[in-house]
Amino acid sequence: MAVTVSPTPNPNALKFTVGTDVGGPKTFIPGQEIDDPIPAAIIALDGVTSIFMTADFVTVTKDTDTSWDELRPAAQAILVGHYGD
Numbered sequence: 001m002a003v004t005v006s007p008t009p010n011p012n013a014l015k016f017t018v019g020t021d022v023g024g025p026k027t028f029i030p031g032q033e034i035d036d037p038i039p040a041a042i043i044a045l046d047g048v049t050s051i052f053m054t055a056d057f058v059t060v061t062k063d064t065d066t067s068w069d070e071l072r073p074a075a076q077a078i079l080v081g082h083y084g085d
Helices: 037-043 068-083
Strands: 004-007 013-017 026-028 048-054 057-062
Antiparallel strands (some): 026 048
């Protein structure tokens, strides 16, 4: 299944639906030790402030100074590489 991206009520957060169980609920923030390679790769992207994983989706939140133009495709590529087709 393709990874789909949806807006949330927060303009600084996007919901990435991956179509398979991601576990959770789990929240990750920068500076936290993360033993899962998927959230570790996303949290390493410039501007990411948190990741929330539960059910079949991942919500990525960014800081206000970062544009979704580069962040969205980078996060989506990481998720597609693991969950997508």
